[in-house]
Amino acid sequence: MAPLHLTFACGDYDRTRALAEGTVRADGIDLTYLRLPVEETFFRMLRHREFEVAEMSLSSYVLSLRADPAPFVALPVFTSRMFRHSSLYCHADAGITGPEDLRGKTVGTPEYQLTACVWMRGVLGDRHGVPFDSVRHVTGGQETAGRIEKARVDLPETVRISAAPEGRTLSAMLAEGEIDALVTPRVPSPFAAGDPRVRRVFPDVVAAEKEYYAATGIFPVMHVVVIRRDVYERHPWVAQSLYKALLTAKDQAYANLYDTSALRFMLPWLTPQLEEARALLGEDYWSYGVAGNRTTLATFLRYHHEQGLSDRLRSPEELFAPESLESAVI
Template identity: 55%
Template sequence: MRILTSSLRLSFGCWNYDRTRALMDRTVVPDGIDLVYLNMPVEETFFRMLRHKEFDIAEMSLSSYVMSHFTEAQPFVAIPVFPSRYFRHSSIYVNSGAGIRQPSDLAGKRVGSPEYQMTAPVWIRGILSDEYGVRVDDVTHYTGGEEQPNRPEKLPLDLPPYIRVKRIGPQQTLSTMIREGDIDALFTARKPSSYDGCHVKRLFEDFVQVERDYFRKTEIFPIMHTIVIRREIYEAHRWIAQSLYKAFAEAQARIYRDLEETAALKVMLPWLNAHVEEARRIMGDDYWSYGFKQNRQTLDTFLRYSYEQGLSKRRLEPEDIFVPETMENFVI
């Protein structure tokens, strides 16, 4: 597709997802925008955007974005596009000698997370509280690098005193600590390298069924990341919010069509069609939905968790965190 020479050139930090790939290879071009797609793993994108605001647009941890509303600058706005969603029951790991057989056994234990503010542990802590009665202050939280030492919180924490968060040592990693029994459990996004199914196990070994049951009960498919725009860029060019949203939606629609193709598999997964049919049967046709209205309940649940866990200073509403241009659409 031809890019007009008058297009606004904007940088975009994001990982290489199937649902955003058309933006990277420029088969989808946002109206009026020359998008420079910088393909990076999420940890790098988040760090560079939160610490240095290096990009005009970026994929962003939902939790860190929410926390940024309580900084003086409030440097970002967001559109309701969600490049990462993930059921996180599978992301609770336990040391097999810690005596943790069911969620209630986590009470009184030492629980690691790479960052307390990380979106995946926020969801895990909230689900454990809502579904199993394990509150955020029932455990002691340990934070630091999962595979490399000295990972910091991307934004400073200011937690209530009843929430106990301790930094691990400068030479320690959470992956090693859970294997050695220096922590009892790990809430994280990436599977630790020490996971072997023996000394380090998942709390929910049958996590797929547990996650299906959770969705049937709650209708929540947890949102991990959203798309943010630097506030000064948005305020100077408010039209870009809709241009970007439309382009992300079109890039995603192409993948929906690819995943339903039966002449040949476009993804190297032997039973892809069965997975797609099952997802549609349980979650509906738009099982990875973008947009505000259809995700309001999920967003409201996350915002409650952020407040209950001491990350948000007040209880935000979903309407507080997205630009108004993406709240509604025109009708002919």
């Protein structure tokens, strides 16, 4: 039987590079790997269903499940994970000395439904006494004006939300004090340029994130891999074939990171940082599957529902193709 030709749109990651380079192959699949920026991948997949397989924002995927039938089926493969305390910025004169001071403030967010923003709103509510409905939300383009939500959101009236003024960017509004804070996955340009008017809410990000992990055991999931439903329904075997290949590629990335003969990335202390990550988070600190990520996924699904983005509270198993949750007994 001829292999099935599929196109996979995904970022340029160490954990997926073996698939991009063809050193790991999915059984029965001839895969074309497109290295694309995440925003482009998400937009093209959500709006136009351009790829058979794609990386996707976890939040956008959960939003898509409101459709009947849902347009995608996910694999428990987490191409992006990241602690997001570093994603919270404030204006220096906004009277914010710590995260608890955000209550009652005006907070920018490029899109309300962004996974990073869902996580940070949840963390602020659970751990810092700042419920998502205790702030005023402003949405819009961070560096270019006019950004809108990629996926439709129908929010409850308790969410106070408005669009940025026409022609205004969130970065400029933050620097000029028109908004008090900004939660965003990308570093805002004033902060990157060293503008003293903009600083992080958590001054010691690493300490805050280590403390968060020690208290919760959560290493937040940002992105999953999805298969277009029409492809999955015609070829359900694709789910496990891709999952196995993505697991193998991740294992290769682990091994390559710990090759101390020469540094693969331009980080002088990469090896001790890797060893510290293993000591704090465990050997398989970037684990795939549901079993080792149940608390993380269930917490995100609770946040998503509480913040008005989900029509109901889902369980982690509901998100993924059943074939990717099973394995043969040897």
